[in-house]
Amino acid sequence: RHNMSINVFPIKAFNDNYIWCLRNQTHCVVVDPGDAAPVLAYCQDNQLILSAILITHHHWDHTGGIDALLAAFPDIPVYGPQNKNIQQITHRLSDGDDIELALLGIKFSVLEVPGHTLDHIAYYGDTGLFCGDTLFSAGCGRLFEGTPNQMFQSLAKLTALPADTAVYCTHEYTMANIAFAEAVEPNNQALTDYKNWANQQREKNNPTLPSNIEKEMAINPFLRCHSTELVTNVSHNLGATLTSEQATFAALRSWKDNF
Ligand code: ZN
Ligand code: FE
Secondary structure, eight states: OOOTTOEEEEEEETTTEEEEEEEOSSEEEEEOOSOSHHHHHHHHHHTOEEEEEEOOSOOHHHHTTHHHHHHHSTTOOEEEOSOTTSTTOSEEOOTTOEEEETTTTEEEEEEEOOSSSSSOEEEEETTEEEEETSEETTEEOOOSSSOHHHHHHHHHHHHTSOTTOEEEESBOOHHHHHHHHHHHOTTOHHHHHHHHHHHHHHHTTOOOOOEEHHHHHHHOGGGOTTOHHHHHHHHHHHTSOOOSHHHHHHHHHHHHHTO
16 A cells, blocks of 8 residues: 655754655655745755655645745645645645645545534545644644534544554644543553653654554554543543543643643
8 A cells, every 4th residue: 555655754843843855866746835935945955856845734834835835836736625725736636535636656545524614624545644733642722713523523634544643743743742631541561662662763853754543543642532541530630420522532632732
């Protein structure tokens, strides 16, 4: 299944963003270029021609670099959500759409994943899942526009993907997310093991990403609303009984907002 001729490189931007760059020897595409400068530097250093831009949602830290990239690489396609406020998009995508980046031999299917924002989409293909600010390692995006139920459904779409799917998130929030996850599920051994690994990665200044679906289902509290320990602790924090996974998810998300 995996596209071996493609390399996926994290271009760092701002404090904790990764602009994922999918590349071969000559061409590349970037996902969510919030800042053009580090992308242009990477293309220059590696003699790469930028051939497309993929956008997951309208936030500035995902879109702010589009204009400067188009100035340097005119007329390349910009894929993204239907949201007309992102004016530079040339190919507006909906759930179930398939796109092909022919120069790189990459195909993606589009998943609509509202919750963090209402326009949020994710890209899934042989190279992995590019999920923007929907799923983070050990966490999920804040609900700026959508409802808890929308986010719950969106995350369910992502966990339905194959277990070994590589998960490329836009932010390095892993250590902070783990601190919250530990408060919620202190006896989750997989989480403890993951914390030790993630700590070592961060000490070496390495990304903790990509993650994968199987790992996230073992350690990410937002994907574990079925866990007895989690339900007990979320219920205790809320001071009320929880009667569905959706209700647990909503209470968990608001606990994290105030953590
Ligand atoms: Zn965002
Ligand atoms: Fe973001």
